Amino acid sequence: MDWRTVDLTNCPVTKALDVIGQRWTLLLLREAFNGVRRFDDLCEHLDVPRASLARRLRELTEAGLFERVPYRDEGARERHEYRPTAMAWGLYPVLVGLMQWGDTWFNDGEPPLRLVERSTGEPVRAAVVAGRVEELAPTSVRWEAGPSFHTIEERRRAPRKRAATAQLGAG
Amino acid sequence: MDWRTVDLTNCPVTKALDVIGQRWTLLLLREAFNGVRRFDDLCEHLDVPRASLARRLRELTEAGLFERVPYRDEGARERHEYRPTAMAWGLYPVLVGLMQWGDTWFNDGEPPLRLVERSTGEPVRAAVVAGRVEELAPTSVRWEAGPSFHTIEERRRAPRKRAATAQLGAG
Numbered sequence: 001m002d003w004r005t006v007d008l009t010n011c012p013v014t015k016a017l018d019v020i021g022q023r024w025t026l027l028l029l030r031e032a033f034n035g036v037r038r039f040d041d042l043c044e045h046l047d048v049p050r051a052s053l054a055r056r057l058r059e060l061t062e063a064g065l066f067e068r069v070p071y072r073d074e075g076a077r078e079r080h081e082y083r084p085t086a087m088a089w090g091l092y093p094v095l096v097g098l099m100q101w102g103d104t105w106f107n108d109g110e111p112p113l114r115l116v117e118r119s120t121g122e123p124v125r126a127a128v129v130a131g132r133v134e135e136l137a138p139t140s141v142r143w144e145a146g147p148s149f150h151t152i153e154e155r156r157r158a159p160r161k162r163a164a165t166a167q168l169g170a171g
Numbered sequence: 172m173d174w175r176t177v178d179l180t181n182c183p184v185t186k187a188l189d190v191i192g193q194r195w196t197l198l199l200l201r202e203a204f205n206g207v208r209r210f211d212d213l214c215e216h217l218d219v220p221r222a223s224l225a226r227r228l229r230e231l232t233e234a235g236l237f238e239r240v241p242y243r244d245e246g247a248r249e250r251h252e253y254r255p256t257a258m259a260w261g262l263y264p265v266l267v268g269l270m271q272w273g274d275t276w277f278n279d280g281e282p283p284l285r286l287v288e289r290s291t292g293e294p295v296r297a298a299v300v301a302g303r304v305e306e307l308a309p310t311s312v313r314w315e316a317g318p319s320f321h322t323i324e325e326r327r328r329a330p331r332k333r334a335a336t337a338q339l340g341a342g
Binding site: 001003004005006007008009010011012013014015016017018020021022023026027030031034035036041044045046064087090091092093094095096097098099100101102103104105106107111112113116117120122123124125126127128129130131133134135136138141145148149150151152153154155 | 172174175176177178179180181182183184185186187188189191192193194197198201202205206207212215216217235258261262263264265266267268269270271272273274275276277278282283284287288291293294295296297298299300301302304305306307309312316319320321322323324325326
């Protein structure tokens with residue numbers, strides 16, 4: 001059948017993008033999947049203004065991607081963390097797929113992180129498959145540092161070095 | 172290692188979303204993957220203004236996702252079609268992942284289309300895998316109509332019927 005005749009009003013890709021089509025949605029999921037779920041931690045790691053982050057988290061909670069769960073550190077007032085729901089974890093293959101695509105086309109085969117199977121250490125990838133194929137749950141996957149890995153601390157030191165060299169070169 | 176200390180400046184997910192983070196990018200890829208590659212066909216099937224479509228196609232061609240190839244129908248002037256590149260096909264698992272997520276959460280298990288392996292007819296899915304797993308190339312996958320499938324023609328007739336019923340109900 002000719003694809004041009006196919007009605008697109010109930011297209012699942014369109015519906016998916018209606019919810020997660022904005023850039024920051026998948027970045028928030030990346031954080032939450034990696035255990036960063038508290039407002040202050042998200043704010044700092046994503047370097048995003050508090051008001052925008054609050055609005056985004058509220059929208060995604062309403063959409064069903066996050067569950068807002070109260071917690072209280074000793075001596076502090078009650079706060080909330082944002083736990084990814086089953087609906088959110090359904091996007092795990094999409095996030096892994098974006099990660100490998102980004103590494104292939106923009107990181108020159110020198111990824112900052114590698115995903116490996118927790119039990120075997122074998123490289124993990126997102127793939128299109130059929131039939132009886134063992135699918136890895138997110139809990140069976142861990143990341144390890146790749147060739148271009150940096151902590152924030154390391155990165156903060158590095159640009160200064162490069163800036164100094166550039167200045168020397170220009171002088 | 173604590174994810175909060177990980178530097179995100181070379182994160183492949185961020186880099187991927189810098190290119191495909193806008194909703195329409197994946198919708199254009201959906202069309203191109205299904206063989207709709209000519210400007211007029213894209214314009215009509217996506218129901219998008221010509222100027223926006225031209226801009227989007229130019230941006231994605233510059234980004235390396237489409238190759239602009241001239242063609243000429245008999246008696247007509249030269250036109251162009253937009254062929255997805257290897258870089259674009261690298262997003263195939265992401266698109267399949269979005270499709271199954273959209274069907275799971277927004278189409279009530281009644282998908283408009285199903286993807287099946289061309290040779291066996293087995294259902295196809297996007298998955299996170301490791302080791303020796305047979306990965307399907309896009310050419311090994313075809314779609315078939317699912318329970319909520321409509322052609323555009325069928326959809327055009329359907330709402331009128333429903334509207335008529337609603338009017339009767341209200342009267």
